[in-house]
Amino acid sequence: xxxxxxxxxxxxxxxxxxxxxxxxxxxxxxxxxxxxxxxxxxxxxxxxxxxxxxxxxxxxxxxxxxxxxxxxxxxxxxxxxxxxxxxxxxxxxxxxxxxxxxxxxxxxxxxxxxxxxxxxxxxxxxxxxxxxxxxxxxxxxxxxxxxxxxxxxxxxxxxxxxxxxxxxxxxxxxxxxxxxxxxxxxxxxxxxxxxxxxxxxxxxxxxxx
Numbered sequence: 689x690x691x692x693x694x695x696x697x698x699x700x701x702x703x704x705x706x707x708x709x710x711x712x713x714x715x716x717x718x719x720x721x722x723x724x725x726x727x728x729x730x731x732x733x734x735x736x737x738x739x740x741x742x743x744x745x746x747x748x749x750x751x752x753x754x755x756x757x758x759x760x761x762x763x764x765x766x767x768x769x770x771x772x773x774x775x776x777x778x779x780x781x782x783x784x785x786x787x788x789x790x791x792x793x794x795x796x797x798x799x800x801x802x803x804x805x806x807x808x809x810x811x812x813x814x815x816x817x818x819x820x821x822x823x824x825x826x827x828x829x830x831x832x833x834x835x836x837x838x839x840x841x842x843x844x845x846x847x848x849x850x851x852x853x854x855x856x857x858x859x860x861x862x863x864x865x866x867x868x869x870x871x872x873x874x875x876x877x878x879x880x881x882x883x884x885x886x887x888x889x890x891x892x893x894x895x896x897x
């Protein structure tokens with residue numbers, strides 16, 4: 689268990705560094721490129737189509753870079769916590785995948801979970817949403833974070849095609865179920881999945897307070 693904790697901690701440190709480098713280095717370079725293109729566009733009486741297209745591509749790259757940074761590790765998770773980090777990630781995920789998604793915050797308040805537990809919660813939400821995008825054929829998704837009966841609970845659910853949990857776990861077919869359960873176990877949380885063919889999937893992550 690301690691070995692796994694060290695591995696996970698090292699992964700998060702590396703993701704934090706990469707996210708910071710992407711934002712500070714490549715993000716600033718993209719901003720500089722956009723400013724040069726804007727100046728060229730404004731200087732032209734009739735802006736060339738390739739300048740307009742280049743600006744569109746820079747905007748697209750900026751969006752991709754932002755989403756990648758959020759995938760790696762958003763600074764807001766360290767600075768302001770889980771309840772501040774999840775809403776923009778869900779929104780960006782929805783915009784990127786085209787699947788309508790809503791985040792709802794219940795009675796959870798900052799401080800109910802420690803930093804490690806908040807990181808686990810963020811990663812499970814991330815993996816569950818990525819599974820929806822890859823496998824579920826869903827028309828919508830919902831993410832709920834709340835607290836009741838002495839537990840903090842994260843719920844990620846969709847209205848997709850569902851799947852066989854035991855077969856997915858045994859086949860190792862990309863759902864990341866083992867990884868989610870291992871992360872949950874490191875902070876004393878439990879992970880449960882409710883799903884059936886044609887009835888969507890609900891992922892429940894519970895932390896004792």
